[in-house]
Amino acid sequence: MTAARPSLPLSIAGGNLLALTHIYTATLVLGIGALFGMLQGFSRANLIVMPQAFDYYRMLTAHGVLMALVFTTFFITGLFTYCVYTTLLRVRSTTLGWTGYVVMLVGTVMAAVAILDGSASVLYTFYAPLKASPLFYFGATLLIAGTWFVAADLFLNVAIWKRANVGERVPLPAFLATCTMIMWIIATLGVVAEMALLIPWSLGWTPGIDVSLTRMLFWYFGHPLVYFWIMAAYTIWYTVVPSTYGGRIFSDALTRLAFIMLLLLSTPVGLHHQFLEPGIAPGWKWLHMVLTYGVVVPSFMTAFAIFASFEQAARKAGVRGFFQIVGWLPWKNPVFAGPALGMILFVFGGFGGIVNSSYSMDVLVHNTMWIVGHFHVTVGGPVALTFIGATYGLVPMLTGRTLFAPRLALVQVYLWFAGMAIMSVAMHWAGLLGAPRRASDVTYFGAQGAATWHGEMVWAATGGAIVAISVVLFIVVATGTFLADRRAVDAAPSFAFASTREDALATPPAFDRLTRWGMAAIVLALLAYAGPVTEQLTAHAYLAPGMRTW
Amino acid sequence: MHIHRAERLWLGFGVAMLAVFLAVITTAAIVDGFVPPSHVQTIDPTKVSQTPPFDRPGLRRIGPGAYEAYYIARIFAFVPATITVPRDAHVTFFVTSGDVEHGFSIPETGVNTMVTPGWVSEVSHTFSTPGTFLLICNEYCGSGHQLMAAKVIVQ
Numbered sequence: 001m002t003a004a005r006p007s008l009p010l011s012i013a014g015g016n017l018l019a020l021t022h023i024y025t026a027t028l029v030l031g032i033g034a035l036f037g038m039l040q041g042f043s044r045a046n047l048i049v050m051p052q053a054f055d056y057y058r059m060l061t062a063h064g065v066l067m068a069l070v071f072t073t074f075f076i077t078g079l080f081t082y083c084v085y086t087t088l089l090r091v092r093s094t095t096l097g098w099t100g101y102v103v104m105l106v107g108t109v110m111a112a113v114a115i116l117d118g119s120a121s122v123l124y125t126f127y128a129p130l131k132a133s134p135l136f137y138f139g140a141t142l143l144i145a146g147t148w149f150v151a152a153d154l155f156l157n158v159a160i161w162k163r164a165n166v167g168e169r170v171p172l173p174a175f176l177a178t179c180t181m182i183m184w185i186i187a188t189l190g191v192v193a194e195m196a197l198l199i200p201w202s203l204g205w206t207p208g209i210d211v212s213l214t215r216m217l218f219w220y221f222g223h224p225l226v227y228f229w230i231m232a233a234y235t236i237w238y239t240v241v242p243s244t245y246g247g248r249i250f251s252d253a254l255t256r257l258a259f260i261m262l263l264l265l266s267t268p269v270g271l272h273h274q275f276l277e278p279g280i281a282p283g284w285k286w287l288h289m290v291l292t293y294g295v296v297v298p299s300f301m302t303a304f305a306i307f308a309s310f311e312q313a314a315r316k317a318g319v320r321g322f323f324q325i326v327g328w329l330p331w332k333n334p335v336f337a338g339p340a341l342g343m344i345l346f347v348f349g350g351f352g353g354i355v356n357s358s359y360s361m362d363v364l365v366h367n368t369m370w371i372v373g374h375f376h377v378t379v380g381g382p383v384a385l386t387f388i389g390a391t392y393g394l395v396p397m398l399t400g401r402t403l404f405a406p407r408l409a410l411v412q413v414y415l416w417f418a419g420m421a422i423m424s425v426a427m428h429w430a431g432l433l434g435a436p437r438r439a440s441d442v443t444y445f446g447a448q449g450a451a452t453w454h455g456e457m458v459w460a461a462t463g464g465a466i467v468a469i470s471v472v473l474f475i476v477v478a479t480g481t482f483l484a485d486r487r488a489v490d491a492a493p494s495f496a497f498a499s500t501r502e503d504a505l506a507t508p509p510a511f512d513r514l515t516r517w518g519m520a521a522i523v524l525a526l527l528a529y530a531g532p533v534t535e536q537l538t539a540h541a542y543l544a545p546g547m548r549t550w
Numbered sequence: 551m552h553i554h555r556a557e558r559l560w561l562g563f564g565v566a567m568l569a570v571f572l573a574v575i576t577t578a579a580i581v582d583g584f585v586p587p588s589h590v591q592t593i594d595p596t597k598v599s600q601t602p603p604f605d606r607p608g609l610r611r612i613g614p615g616a617y618e619a620y621y622i623a624r625i626f627a628f629v630p631a632t633i634t635v636p637r638d639a640h641v642t643f644f645v646t647s648g649d650v651e652h653g654f655s656i657p658e659t660g661v662n663t664m665v666t667p668g669w670v671s672e673v674s675h676t677f678s679t680p681g682t683f684l685l686i687c688n689e690y691c692g693s694g695h696q697l698m699a700a701k702v703i704v705q
Contacts, residue, residue, distance in 0.1 A: 057693060123690050127651045129667060130692070211651065211667050254553070275586040276662060278669040282588040286579070293568045300564040304557050354568075359575050360584040363662045367653050367688040434657020436688035439696040447699065449657055449684030505552050542594045544667040549625050549650055549692025 015085035018097045020398040022078025023391055025105070026071050027478045030384070033066035034471035041423070041464030043440055045457040056440035057121040057550055064124030065115065068225070068379065069143060070108050075387045076232040077104070077150040080177035082394065083235065084154045087171035087497065088161045096156070100149030107142025110135050121550040123438065125222070126198070128214045129546030134202045141195045144188050151181040169512055172252055173239045173497050179259040180231040182518040183266050186525060187224030190217045190270075201546065208543025212279050213536050219270035220529060227266035227295070229379050231259065233386040234302055237339055240390065241306070242498035244336035245329055247313030250305040252500045253507040258298040258305075260511060264521050265295040268528030272357040276366050279539065284532040285359065291528060292357040299350060306343065312501065334409040335494060338389020341417040345381030345424070349374060352428070367438070369456070370431025373424040380467075381420045385413060388474055393495030395481050402488045404480030408473055415470035423463025430456035587663040589644075589672035598622055598648045609633045609641075621645040623652040623665045626694030628685065634703040635677060641702075642674040653688035656702060664689060677704040 036059050042048045043056050050056045077100065085091045113135060114120040120136035158170060158178050170178070194217035201209045238255050242248055249255060271288035274280055314325040330336045352374040355361055365371060396403045403409060435442050435453040442457060444450040553561075578584040598604045599622070607620045607629045617639050622629045624647070635641055645654045645665045652665040656675070663671040677683070687698035 055693065057690070057695075060690075121693070127689075129650050130690075212669065215651075215666070254557075274664075277664045278587065278589045278591070278666055278671040280588055281590060282579075282585045285586060285588065286576070289575070290572065293572060296568060297561065297565065300561055301557070304560050308554075308557070354571065358571060360579060360586055361575070363586060363660050366662050367655065367664075368657075434655075436653070436655065436657075436686055438688075438690040441696040444684060444686065444696075444699050447684045448682060539590070539592060541592050542596075542668045544595045544650075547649060549694075 014094050015081065015091050015097070016398045018094050018101065019078045019082040019085070020395070022074050022081065022101060023394055023398075024478065025101075026075035026078065026387070027391060027475060029066050029071040029074065029108075030388075031471050031475045033063050033071055034468050036060075036063040036066070038461075038464045038468035041457075041461035044442065045461035046441065046443065046454065047458075047461060050440070055118075055121075055550075057123070058115060058118055060438065060440075061121050061123050062112070062115050065111060065140075068124050069140070072229050072232075072379065072383065072387075073143065073147060074104065075391075076180075076228065077101075077147055079232055079235070079387075079390065079394075080154060080181060081150065082398070083173035083177040083239075084157050087174045088157055091157060092160075094153075096149050096153035100146045100153065102146070103149060104143050104146030107139045107144075107146060110139030110142065112139070114139060118550070119548075125218060127218070128198060128201075128209045128211050129544040130550075131202060131546040131548055134199060137195055137199045137202055141192065141199070144192060147184065147188070151185055154178060154181055169252075169507060169509075171497075172249065172255060172500070173235065175256060175512070175514070176231070176235040176239065176259055178514055179256075179263050179517070180228065180235065182514060183224060183231065183263045183521065184228050186518070186521055187221050187228065187267055190220030193217050194221070208545045210536070210541050211544050212277070212539075212541055213533075215274065215277070216270070216280075216529075216533060216536060219273040220267065220525075221270075222273060223270045224266040226375075226378065227262055229383040230299075231262055231266075233339070233342070233383045234258070234262075236386050236390050237302065237306055237343070239497045240393065240495060241336060241339050242309045242313065243493075243496040244333050245310070245313050246317070247309045247498060248501040249498050250308045250312070250501065251505070253505060253511065254301060254305060256507060256511040258301045260517050261298040261301075262295065263517055264524055265291060265298075267521065267525040269295060269357075270529075271532065272359075272362070275359060275362040279536070279541070280532055281535065284535075288528065289357055289359045293354075296350070296354065332410060334403075334406065334413050335389050335393040337410060338392065338413045339382075339386040341413060342382035342385035342389075345377045345385070345417070345420065348424070349378035349382060352377065365431055367436060368431035369427045369435045369437050369453075369460075372437045373427030373429075373431060376420055376427065377424045381417075381424070385416060385420075388413060388416065390495065391474075391478060395478055396488060396491075397493060397495040399482060400488055401481050401484070402486045402491060403477065403494065404484045404486075405477050409477045412470050412473040412477065415466055415473070419463045419466030419468075419470060421463070423460045423467065426456045426459035426463060430460070587671055587673045589670060591670040591672075592668055593646050593670055595647060595649070595667035598646055603644070604646055609635065615639055617641045619643045621654070621700075622648055623654065623687065623698075624648040625650065625692050626687075626698040628654075628687070628698070628700040630700070632701045632703060634705060636705055637680050638676065638678055639704070640674065640676045642672065645671045645673075650691050651689050652691050652698070654685070655688040656683050656685050659683065661685075662688070677702070680704045 119133035683702040685700040
C-alpha cells in the first residue's frame with residue numbers, strides 16, 4: 001500500500017491541484033448551504049419571516065440542491081481523483097478530470113441561477129409536475145454529466161495501471177473509488193432518463209408528463225445517491241482513519257467484499273422511498289424492503305472492521321479495555337475526530353434508516369420531520385463530518401502547507417457534532433409528533449393538532465445555528481491554510497492511506513473483477529425494476545400538464 | 551475466504567435481527583393487512599371535477615359505522631374542508647389531485663399517503679377517540695403548501 005509521499009512526480013502534482021479545486025469548491029458550497037439551513041430553521045421556528053424576494057421554498061431548494069447534489073458530489077470527485085492518482089502513480093493527463101470539473105461547475109451555476117431567479121422552487125427532488133425552467137434541468141444534467149468525465153478519467157487510469165501490473169491487486173483506495181463510481185454511473189442513468197422526459201416537457205415540446213414514471217426514475221437514482229455519499233465516507237473510514245492512530249486496515253478482502261455488496265445492492269432498493277404511493281403494487285414495495293435490508297449487511301461489516309482496527313492498534317500499543325481504548329484514540333486530531341464523531345451519529349442514522357425502510361412502519365414517519373432528522377444524522381452528520389475531517393487532512397497535504405489554526409478546526413468538528421445532534425433529535429421527535437417536513441411554517445393557524453410542534457422547531461433552530469457557526473470556522477480554517485501560506489517542512493502526512501495488517505488473509509482475485517460486478521449490479525437493478533416499471537408503462541397513466549405553483 | 555469468528559458472530563446477530571424484523575413485518579402484512587397504501591386506479595388529472603365519484607367530493611355513509619370520504623387535493627386546499635363523523639367510524643379516504651403532487655396525512659393516526667396526479671389514493675382509519683383532527687398536505691406543492699390543511703371532526 002502506498003503511503004502518501006513527501007515529494008511527488010510532476011503529473012501527480014498537477015493532479016493535486018485538480019483534487020484540491022474540487023475539494024475547496026465543496027468547502028465553499030457547504031458554507032453557503034449551511035447558512036441557508038440555519039435561516040430555514042429560524043423560519044420554521046417562526047423567529048424570522050423570509051422576504052418575498054428570497055422566500056423559504058427558494059432557499060429550501062438551494063439548501064437541498066447545494067448539500068445533497070453539489071457539495072457531496074464535488075467533494076467525492078475530488079477525493080476519488082486523489083485516491084486513484086496517488087495510489088497508482090501513473091497519471092499521464094488531467095485533461096479529462098478538468099473537463100469533468102468545468103462541466104460540473106457550469107451545470108451548478110446554471111441550476112443556481114434558475115433557483116435564485118425563482119424559476120425553480122421545486123426542491124432538490126424536483127417532483128413533476130412542478131415545472132421548473134429548462135435552465136434548472138439542464139444545469140442538473142450537466143452536473144451529473146461532469147461526474148461521468150471524472151469517472152471516465154478514473155476508470156482509464158485504473159485500466160492502464162492494470163495492464164502494466166498484470167496479476168496485481170488494484171490498491172485498495174483506487175479500488176474503492178472505482179467501485180463507487182461504477183455504482184454511481186449505474187444510478188445516474190435513472191436520473192438522466194428522467195431528465196430526458198422533463199427537459200422536452202419543460203421546453204413545451206411535450207404536453208404532459210407521466211408523473212409516476214418520473215418519480216420512479218428519480219428514486220432509482222435517489223437512493224444510490226445516498227450510498228454514493230456513504231461509500232465515499234466508508235472509503236475514508238476504511239483506508240485513512242486507521243492512519244491517524246497508527247493502525248492498519250483490518251482486512252483488504254472484507255473491505256472489497258463490503259464495497260462489492262454496496263455496488264450490487266445500492267440501486268435495486270429505491271421503492272422504499274415510494275411505499276406510500278398509489279399506482280405501485282405492494283409486492284414490489286415489499287421486494288425493495290427485503291433488498292434494502294440486504295444493504296444493511298455491508299454496513300454491519302464496516303462497523304466491525306472499524307472497531308477491530310481500533311482494538312488491534314490499541315492492543316499493539318499496550319492499551320486494553322473498552323474505555324481505555326476509546327480514551328486512547330486521537331480525539332484531538334480533527335482528521336480522526338471528524339469521521340469518528342460522524343460514526344457515532346451514524347449509529348442513529350442506521351437504525352432510523354431500518355425503520356424508514358420497514359414497509360408498513362414508514363406510514364408513521366413518511367414525509368414528517370423524522371425523515372429530515374434522519375438525513376441530518378446520515379448525510380449531515382457522518383458524511384459531512386467525514387468530509388470535513390478529510391478536508392483538514394487533504395488541504396495541507398495537497399498544498400504542502402500546515403493546517404491553519406488546528407485548535408479551531410477541532411472546536412469546529414465538535415460544534416458541528418453537537419449542533420447536528422441537538423437539531424436531529426428535535427427533528428426526529430417532531431416527526432413522531434406528526435410535524436410535516438418541507439413546510440415554511442407548521443403552526444396551521446394555531447390548530448390544536450399542531451400545538452406540540454413549535455417547541456421542537458425552536459430546538460432544531462438552535463442546533464442549526466450551532467452548525468452554522470461551525471461551518472464559518474470550517475471555511476476560516478480551510479481558507480486560512482492557503483492564505484497563511486506556512487510551508488510544511490518534514491511534517492508527517494496529514495492524510496495518509498493506512499496499510500493492511502500483516503497477517504490479513506489473501507484477497508480472492510475475483511474481487512478485483514469490477515467490470516463483472518458492475519454487470520451483475522445492472523442485472524440486479526433490472527430485475528428489481530423490470531416489474532414495477534413495466535406496470536407503470538402498461539398502466540397508460542394520464543399525463544399531467546404541470547404548472548408553476550410558486 | 552476465512553472470516554474471523556467474532557465477525558461471524560456479529561454478522562450472524564445482525565442478519566438474525568433483520569430476519570426477525572422481516573418476519574414480523576411480513577406476518578403483520580399478511581395476517582393483519584398492515585400494507586402501505588398502494589391503490590392502483592388511474593384518473594385524468596385534468597378532469598377530476600367531472601369524474602365520478604370526485605364530481606361530488608365529501609363524506610358518504612355506506613353502512614353502520616362505515617364511511618367513504620372522497621377528497622380532491624388542489625393548491626392549496628382540500629375539498630371537503632371539514633368532515634364530521636361519529637366516534638368509532640371506520641372511514642375509507644379516496645384522494646386524488648387536480649394539479650401537482652400532494653400529501654394526505656392526519657398526524658397521530660395511521661393516515662398518511664401520497665397523492666399523485668393521475669392516480670387515486672386509498673387509505674382507511676377507525677377514529678376511536680373524539681376530537682378535531684388536523685389533516686395536512688405533507689408533500690411540498692408550492693408557495694402556499696404550509697396553508698394546505700383540513701379538519702376531521704370526530705364526535
